[in-house]
Amino acid sequence: MPGAYGSEIMREGRRYRLSFTVGGLLAPQGRILAALFMADGGFSAGSDAPESELGERVERVRQRAIDGNVLAIRTHAANVRMVREVLKRLSALTERELRYLAAAGTPMDDCRALMWLAMCRYYAIVGEFADEVLRDRYLMGMPTVTRGDYDRFILAKAMWHPELEELSPTTAGKLRSNVFKAMDEAGLVEKTDGTLLPSLLGAPLTAILECRPESFAYFPIREH
Incomplete structure (x- = not known):
């Protein structure tokens, strides 16, 4: 099953994995x-x-x-x-x-951070949203990330990825809801109003991620 496992590496003409509808x-x-x-x-x-x-x-x-x-x-x-x-x-x-x-x-907070990292790596569209919207808004001092921010992000990506335009409204809504559910469970945003919460990664996890420093881009933290 080519392309089924491992981090999703986006190349020209490649379609996003878009199966994160539940969980x-x-x-x-x-x-x-x-x-x-x-x-x-x-x-x-x-x-x-x-x-x-x-x-x-x-x-x-x-x-x-x-x-x-x-x-x-x-x-x-x-x-x-x-x-x-x-x-x-x-x-x-x-x-x-x-x-x-x-x-x-291992503290459960670190487990949740690792599962967020896994989601971002496996689904490139989630990782790009985390890097280009979630973390960028945090670094610019913007206090929230909203579903409107997500929709604008997807609209911009759809210019180069027609598979995003081909999604039914129901599926697109499920994908968006699941991203926000995951961010809430990972402690990255407040569920009620989308307030950004800075990630407090434990020292052992930080040391592990330093082997792949690009991983820090998926979290609302300052430059590492």
Whole structure:
């Protein structure tokens, strides 16, 4: 399944991944499945390992998670969908990031930050919104980020990405709602009024992300 796993790298003519219609941040689920990755021996999405190898490892963990219903989801169909979505996002994290996510002593705030990072890397449109709107507004001293800001961002991107224009109003609305739900759950914005909240990344997580400093662009923080 080419292009199914790992960070989304946008090139000319490539269409955005646009399947983040449900689930929000999925931090508790991400932590559970990250532990399964570590039990399986881990992998490094940031290495030069072929995508086929990464895919094989993801599929192996996916089957174990579904068979064991480790997320404790009532119906099989919903379990399959949830496991698939969480694993897609986790495939964008490095092994060191996954290990920290899975560790029992990792603060939940850092787990949520890692799952936001995973969402931004796996879905380039979310990462670009985080960088170009969320963080930029914070750095310019603007106090909020609104759904109107998101709509204007998508409208500008649609000039070069017709797949955004092809979305039905219902799907477009679900995508927008899920981005804002994820930002709320990650502690980046206030749910009620969209007030921006500066990210307070823990020292261990900050040290991990310094290996890939571009990761800080997805958070409302000052220049790192």
